[in-house]
Amino acid sequence: DAGVIQSPRHEVTEMGQEVTLRCKPISGHDYLFWYRQTMMRGLELLIYFNNNVPIDDSGMPEDRFSAKMPNASFSTLKIQPSEPRDSAVYFCASKKTWGYQPQHFGDGTRLSIL
C-alpha cells in the first residue's frame, strides 16, 4: 500500500510569498494531521481533521496559516504571507479511526523561507 504522500519534498522561497504544502493520506484513514518540526520546539501538532472536517486547529500559529481538506484523499496547508520563522519541516500523518492506532507519517516538506 502507498504511504502518506507529501509534496513538494523541498521548498525554498522568499518571505512574503504564498506557500502551499500538499498531502495525500493513506486510503481508508479517517484522520489527517499536520505537524511542524524544528530543533527548538520538536514536533508540534498544527491541526487535525476527521472525515475531512477540522477538529482542532489550536496549534496553528497565526492567521497566516490555513489548512483545508476538500476530500478524503487530499489536504493542503497554506502559509500566506510566509516569514523566515516559518522555516521548518512540515509533516502530514494519517491514521485509522478504529482503536488506539498509531499515526503514519509522510516524508515531510522541508521549507526554507529566505
Next chain:
Amino acid sequence: RKEVEQDPGPFNVPEGATVAFNCTYSNSASQSFFWYRQDCRKEPKLLMSVYSSGNEDGRFTAQLNRASQYISLLIRDSKLSDSATYLCVVNIGNSGNTPLVFGKGTRLSVIA
C-alpha cells in the same frame, strides 16, 4: 509540567551495549503509548507500541508504569543501525481519537 518529557540525550554508546531511555507524561488519563524512531532528515516511524504488561520486540523492550506515569525503552546489544532519535509518544486523552503528543526525542549514537 510538559505533557511528554524525555531524557534529552545524546546517548553515545559502544556497539553491543545496553541502553535505556525514559519518558514521563503528565495526563493520567492517557491510554495509548508508543515509541517512534526518527532517522536524520527522515519522518518519524513507529518502532513499537507500549502495553501495560510491557512488551518485547527482539532487542527492544518497552515498559509502562501507570502509577508513576513513566515509560521506558530498553535496547539490548546495540547496533550501529540503532543510531537515531527515539520519540516517546502519548495519546493525551482517554479516547483513541485524541491527538498524540510527541516528546522532543532522545538522540542515540552507537559507536563502533
